[in-house]
Amino acid sequence: MTKEIRFVQGNEACVEGALYAGCSFFAGYPITPSTEIAELLAARLPQHGGTFIQMEDEIAAMSAIIGASLTGNKVLTATSGPGFSLKQEAIGYACMAEVPCVVANVQRGGPSTGNPTHVAQGDINQARWGTHGDHSIIALTASNHQDIFKMTVDAFNLAETYRTPVILLFDEAVGHLRAKLEIPTEGELDVVDRLRTSLPEGVNYHPYLPREDGRLPMSDFGDSHRYNVTGLFHDMWGFPTADPTSINDLLHHLVDKIENNVADITRYKEHFMDDAQYVLVSYGSSARSAIHLATERRARGERLGVLELQSIWPFPKELIREKCDGARAVLVCEMNMGQVVEHVRAAVRKPNRVFLANRVDGKLITPLDIKKFLRMIQGRGA
Amino acid sequence: MERTRIVFSGSGGQGVITAAIILAEAAVIKEGMEAVQSQSYGAAARGGATRSDIILSDEPINYPGILQPDILVCLTQSVYTQYAGIIRPGGLLLTDPRFVKPAKEADAYQVCVPIYDMVMEKIGKPIVFNISMLGTLFGIRPLFNPDSLMEVIAERVPKGFVELNKKAFTLGLELGEKYRQNF
Amino acid sequence: MAVQEYIRERFFPQMWCEGCGHGTILNSLLRAIEDLGIAKSDIVMTSGIGCSARISGYVDFHSLHTMHGRALACATGVKMAKPALNVIVPMGDGDALAIGGNHFIHACRRNIDITAIVMNNRIYGMTGGQYSPLSGVGTMATTAPYSSIDNAFDVAELAKAAGATFVARTTTYHVAEAVTYLKKAIQHKGFSVVEIMTQCPTYYGRKNKKGDAVEMLKWFKESTAKLGSKELENNPSLIARGIFADEDKPEYCSEYNKIIERASRR
DSSP states (O other), X not given: OOOOEEEEEHHHHHHHHHHHHTEEEEEEOOOTTTHHHHHHHHHHGGGGTOXXXXXXXXXXXXXXXXXXXXXXXXXXXXXXXXXXXXXXXXXXHHHHHTOOEEEEEEEOBOSTTOBTTSOOOTTHHHHHHSSSSSOOOEEEOOSSHHHHHHHHHHHHHHHHHHTSEEEEEEEHHHHHOEEEEEOOOTTTSXXXXXXXXXXXXXXXXXXXXXXXXXXXXXXXXXXXXXXEEESSOBOTTSOBOOOHHHHHHHHHHHHHHXXXXXXHHOOEEEESOTTOSEEEEEOHHHHHHHHHHHHHHHTTTOOEEEEEESEEESOOHHHHHHHHXXXXXXXXXXXXXXXXXXXXXXXXXXXXXXXXXXXXXXXXXXXXXXHHXXXXXXXXXX | OOOEEEEEEEETTSOHHHHHHHHHHIIIIITOOEEEEEEEOOSOSSXXXXXXXXXXXXXXXXXXXXXXXXXXXXXXXXXXXXXXXXXXXXXXXXXXXXXXXXXXXXXXXXXXXXXXXXXXXXXXXXXXHHHHHHHHHHHHSOOXXXXXXXXXXXXXXXXXXXXHHHHHHHHHHHHHHTTOOOO | OOGGGGBOGGGOSOSSOTTOSHHHHXXXXXXXXXXXXXXXXXXXXXXXXXXXXXXXXXXXXXXEEOOXXXXXXXXXXXXXXXXXXXXEEEEEHHHHHTTTHHHHHHHHHHTOSEEEEEEEOSSBTTXXXXXXXXXXXXXXXXXXXXXXXXXXXXHHHHHHHHTOSEEEEEESSOHHHHHHHHHXXXXXXXXXXXXXXXXOIIIIIXXXXXOSHHHHHHHHHXXXXXXXXXXXXXXXXXXXXXXXXXXXXXXXXXXXXHHHHHHHHO
């Protein structure tokens, strides 16, 4: 069967992935460089009976998808830096109330209004700790259109599996780049449906009592089980509680359900990693330049490999250790002042062999930029 | 094919980005090639300098930027001044005398083709200038079957304007063929 | 169905202070819902943060206790996703018109079929008595120790101007009136706003020497008058109660259904 081939922006690949995953509700607010996601879904969702709404601000958009998720929809919002900041309050609410939702952040330069039309990867730590209080979060990323599609589908799958917000950390360079996308056929990628309670009406349903496998079956607003959803610490029925044991248990549950499943959540790709003496760790559009350089240097016999991260949070510590400990040096290529490099250093046995290759001027880091850093750490001059 | 790096530059409203998308889309959808297209954005929707980069290849393309284009099209004096120096030695540098007075000697095949005047004389509508530019480029350097481009143009423009665009493309092709050079 | 069946009895007695008007509003709301005979599972009660917001936990409906000011934004998501549900949003004055002011005017503008109840006690109660956008000039509050210089919103006029198609005001003294207005508001197809002036004897009352709950209720009786009444005409300084708007205009979810129809023909 020949697949449908499209020539689209990365943002459109995200839209196609969302629809493939069963997204039926989008609320958003226009912001560069993510706006195409909203524009395309405004056209596409109603064609399938889905709902699009442009809200009055970023906070409202995040709030609206939470409401819609509770009625049983798979939901998405899209934003960029300043909007991502505004959404943090409601992202925390979704963590606490365990509401599945997906937030696509097409990163641009920051802080503040920053550099709206140019690339950066400065929101890595904000994705982890943007909202207040202890919590864990899932964040995925991708460097090309096929992977944007796949990671978007995965984001919905993980949001449903773990009942949590999932952040898609894309960036301006891949978001706006036009390239080939092969639309996967139905069934080619796994789609996780929402787990709903099988309890009949009248039987006491506990929306916040995890099953043995850690999952919490949901019940849609409008169905027969009526329960409470709150951002306060709550008991297994969802009602506010100040009971120390309940608070302690809930917080541990919110963190453990993600941190105990790092292996299941971790996504990555290896490029030329067999026998690599030098490892480039990269993600998103930066990884394109890292792969470009490795391809070029391998052709000349240089043992250079790329470990491309597709999940950033929870941080894949074990993976980094396994893949990097044997390397002479590790070079983390990213477009920020060093947000992932710190976590790589913390993961490996010899942190003094981990270096940063970065660029923060709004331009996509080039293979040449990375090569210069590589030559420096190899002691071969800039 | 060999990796081909193309830069279209001009001012907002000339249609250089649309032309770039059509070219790259035809390569991917009709020719089964790999292609990426990107563009530099400014805050201005109209009138500012615009640049769009296209890479064509048979292999997957990772880094999507272009440092030295094999083909460079400059449609204003200011982008010509800005970019003429980045042309890859032996590349093709296409300009239009209506907008650009080529000042420098470039280490490239530099052609100045009166595309705009031809469009105004034979069609009278500047809106199809970018399509004639694409035709001219393919007349000089057929990167792949021009019919593929025409198919994409027909899919992208409103029904009533397909013939007009076909004509603009064909006229450009004929004009460009006069400047074809064997390498 | 008896009113008791609408409440989650295990959470009673409720957490509001003695003399607080919020319980009266809960009572009026439940009587309105009972009169209308709406099934419990067809209602989503969405609230924000504050004393008012706790109301959603006490009712045996689907209840969504959200963030400060965000109740209407969350409710918009619920309603758009499942228009068949009755969405009722009780809010405090600070919740609805300060931190949630933007969501409030835009919900009015869309004319989405949600019932908003502004439980107006002119003070932030849960945080201990700070002035709100409805306190008005001269109000004493912990953050206005020399009295407030902030002008107050007129919720009814604001809602009307922003596009709400049903707007009413009453007080906790006028319980039967509140039930009537709430019934009309819930039945109304479009965005409805019912402002219910309610007493906070603990903070507003004490800070402003308004006496106890009984005296505050008396004040509601004496300082308000029905729209169109002789009393109001003769004394325009009285606060008007009544229905300020009751219009039939295209409702947002219905309009979006037309978009779905248009889009699916493509």
